[in-house]
Amino acid sequence: MADTTSDVDSGDGEEWVILPPKGAIQVPEGRQFTGPSRSTYVKFQLQFSFRAASCRAHLKKKKADIEETKLDQSINPQNQSLLFLLPTELRLNIYEHLLSIPTSRGAVKIAPRPSHGKDPVTLAILLTCRRALAEAEEIFYSVNRFSIDPPTSFLDTLGARRLSAITKLELVVGQPSSMLIGLKQLHCLPNLGSLHVRRTVGLRYQNVSAWAVMAPQLIAEIWKMESLSDIRFGSPGTNSLEESDSAHMKRLSEIDQKLCSVAPKRS
Template identity: 30%
Template sequence: MPENLAQTQAPQQPVSPPPLLALPPELRTRIWEYVFSSVADEHGSVCLTRTIQPQDEDEDEDAPWPSVLVLLETCRQIRDEAEGLFYHLNRLQLDFEDQYGSGRSSLASPVYFLDTVSARRGGATRRLTCFVADVETIGLVLKRCRRRLPRLVDVRIQFLPTVRAYYFSAAGVGAFEREWFFWRRDLRGLKSRIRDFRLAAPCPGGAAMRPTVERWEARMRAELGLVALG
């Protein structure tokens, strides 16, 4: 065995930058725009739902399809150039924890995302869809949108099918009134930015809740200075 193992090791070769970075900046931007504008689903949204997989679950059984977002992991320069465009171009859909009954814990629930999003990503986000399971979460979302997403122009909040029917009963409708004080303050803070706002009943199964939701949607749109929906 050699006394000095370091002398027997081949010198490390310098890492060459990806050939993509040799292209002109304008062309690279066009490439990022093309790649990231193709990731939306049939509703025009990109679902940000990372999951923690249970240890007893087969690793590859439900493995997601490869995502174009792996491009952001290529190198720091590509990430710095491209990730802002991803957040700028797409409507981000934030799903509530365990929305589909999968038994997995979502790391992209609205409050979690808005609490942890970086300044670069938050500053590039323009369109957002949030799924919520209760009335109280709406206020948490609005507050964080006002503070963390300075270029936000379009917000959609939709109740999940798991929302308690109590909120939409005669006894529970006061929950909306109790939250209105907080909503109103944050809606006023968003007024100069927001161009469209929607509040939606659960789908499917939200027919009985829709009248209440539509009344509050109209009230919130009015606070934002938006015209009522027909």
């Protein structure tokens, strides 16, 4: 995240907002989560300066790293603030409470700002001063599960420190090729421990053969993610299953279990 106070490149960049999605997924321990139901959109604004061209991704990351360094070098202790007179542990608990975004599904949608022009709610604590930003932003990235649709330029806008803070993520995919693209983009997250994969296509319309063919490539990408220890899959619910759907569902479930078993077996 670039300096959240301003610095939005209006010529080449885009303004991003965080949109907790409409779906609702409950995830009992050890079980798959299920598909979407309605909920209210809550909007949080983050502003990022980035260029969309993938060939310039390394320049984006370099710029983000430089901005992080500049932030550390110019922090005012803010001794006049009552907040910073509190013990560090209490202050961190306050940040976590403020920056944990409640969503019915537990994943916060990252998307380019919608064109309808409604003003999003700002992450106010990060805009108060540089010290608050330095202390709180990593908490924001670590306590929330971000939901992205691959391919995405969102990760290219973050410096190394912010990328290291991300520990859980949701990939929204339609086909196995989308998941493969997404997994390749996640290698920049050294501390990613939990990954939810949410399919947008219902069970009846899933190309199970394509998932079976691409499973070895998906496993290879998952294996490269050393900190990953939990993977779960979810699909839109189906009201009524026909007899022919049972075999379809069983085969897809077997593929999912195979993919999910890669990370725990390595640890």
